[in-house]
Amino acid sequence: MKKFVKRMLMVTAVLFLCIIPVRADAASWVKNPDGSYSCYEDGKLLKSQRFGNYYVDSSGRMVTNRWVKRRFYGDDGKYIKQFKGGWQQIQGNWYYYSASGQKRIGWLTKNGRKYYFNEDGVLQTRWTEIDGVTYYFHTRKGYMLTGMWKIRGKYYYFSNTGEQIFGWMRKGSKTYYFDPETGERTTSFREIDGNTYYFNSVGVMKVGWTRINGEKYFFSKNKNGVMLTGLQKISGKLYYFDKDGVLQTNTTITVNDQTYSVDGSGVCTEKYSGVTSGVSDTMLFFTLFESGGDAYGQVGGDNGSACGKYQFDYRYSLLPFIKYCYSSDPTFFKEFKTFARYTDSQKYKLKSNTKLYSAWRKIYNRDRDRFKAYQDSYAKQEYYDVTERVLSSTFGISLAGRPDVVKGAVFSYSIQHGQTSAALAVKNAGIKNSTSNKQFLQKLYQYRIKQYPAYKTRYNSELSLALSLL
Known part of the structure; x- marks a missing residue:
């Protein structure tokens, strides 16, 4: 009997030791080849017991993510009090458990947001590649981002x-x-x-016209935003962009042997070379006093009587000029078609004719250089050339060797007072072939002032400019 009691006391003592937790600080952990952990105390492997907040199973391995005797041990093997599943932060990482203690792996949708846990159940943050696709998860909260961030x-x-x-x-x-x-x-x-x-x-x-750092560009709507370069037609008008796409303005360009004038808005107009007037800027010095520096597009001058730089008057030269233009180039001067059919008895219809003014401006804006060339050419051949022939054939006075400014003075006289009057003025002023260019100008303007004293101020100014150009 005494032996039985002694044996029972020993069994009870062993059982008592098994249910008393071993102090964690009295044990040492060892990592196994499979990544699990085992605990040794005094060199002895511990099994089927807990110590501190940990528990080792019958094989001596630390229990993780499992229930044992109503206690749940998390991913780090530590006992989680009052475990009910859901979010758990363990050693700085976040995990998500079901109520039964199953750790979430992969995707989780919760409250309208998506999360991702790797194969260890760790919530992913920042850049993450999943099945070859790149995602970004909020740095602090871990949810998947959508939209612009x-x-x-x-x-x-x-x-x-x-x-x-x-x-x-x-x-x-x-x-x-x-x-x-x-x-x-x-x-x-x-x-x-x-x-x-x-x-x-x-x-x-950007598409369409765009200003960038003070320069204008055009990004094609038809070509899905491609920046245009070179000569381009936009809304019916030609523009030129350099190799960097910058719109060019106030310049002259040549593309495929064709020269264009480029205005302040960047619109390109072909520079016409078909008509050459043979009139230099020096020869036209007098037009600064006649119709201004650039009046080729002017309409309705002299109370509706005249148009253009030379003030072609409906009573004299306007209808012949219109016919000259239309017969030379009916395509370019198509707006003149109706007016070119007028007879001399109908030329009065050109006075204050707003439709004519509109046609004139349209032609001028289409190609200013071409229209200028026609006006210069017509004025020279109808006024100056006639006067020069009369002087040579009738009075023996040649202008062939004279400078353009002297020819311009004769041109001015013929435009304002007629070809015959201009030729007679040269003769009556006492001008001969031996007269110097300076004396030619002085004599002609002195005679002109004497004949038309009302214009004395203008003629003196015209003479001063002419002398300065010699």
Whole structure:
């Protein structure tokens, strides 16, 4: 009997020791080849017992993510008090458990947001690649991002499924481009597949006219935003852009052997070379006093009687000039067709004719250089050339060797007072072939002032300019 009691006391003592937790600081942990942990105390492997907040199973391995005797041990093997599942932060990482203690692996949708846990159940944050697709999860809260986000100073875009967007993306009426390597949103100029595009400060691709750093560019609507260079037709008008896409203004360009004048708005007009007037700027010095520096487009002068730089008057030269233009180039002067059919008895209809004025301005704006050449050419052949022939054939006075400013003085006289009057003025002023150029001008203007004293101030100014051009 005594032996039985003694044996029972020993069994009870052993059982008592098994249910008393071993102090954790009295044990040492060892990591096994399979990644699990076992605990040894005084060199002895501990089994089927807990110590501190940990528990080892019958094989001596630390229990993780399991219930044991109404206690739940988490991913780090530590006992979690009042465990009910859900979010658990363990050693700085976040996990998600079901109520039964199953650790979430992979995707989780909760409260409208998506999360992702790796194969160890750790909640992912920042950049993460899943099955070859790049995602970004909120740095602190871990949910998957969608839409446009600023990350470390750069903007990126993620689809509704969280996939990071690379390359082109259209959202509503706006187009964006994200770097094909990094996914960063593009701003400013960008060359893509050999074409240049421009994206504003918020990444929206520009189309149409755009001013950038004070320069104008055009990004084609028909070509999906491609920057235009060279000679381009836009809304019926020609423009020229240099190799960097900058609109050129107030210059002259040559493209494919064709020369264009470029105005202040960038509109290009072909410079016509078919008609040569043979009139130099020096020869036309007098027009500064006649009709201004550039009056080729002028209409309705002298109370509705005259048009153009030379003030072609409806009573004399306006109808012949219109007929001259239309017969020379009916395509270019198509707006003159109706007026070119007028007979001499109908020329009165040209006075204060607003339809004529409109046609004149339209032709002028279409190609200013060409229209100027026609006006200069007609005025010279009808006024100066006639006067020069009369002087030579009737009075033996030659202008052939005279400078253009002297010829211009004769031209001025013939335009204002007629060809015959101009020839007679040269003769009556006592001008001979031996007269110097300076004396020629002085004698002619002295005679002119004597004949038309009302214009004395103008003629003196005209003479001063002529002498300065000798």
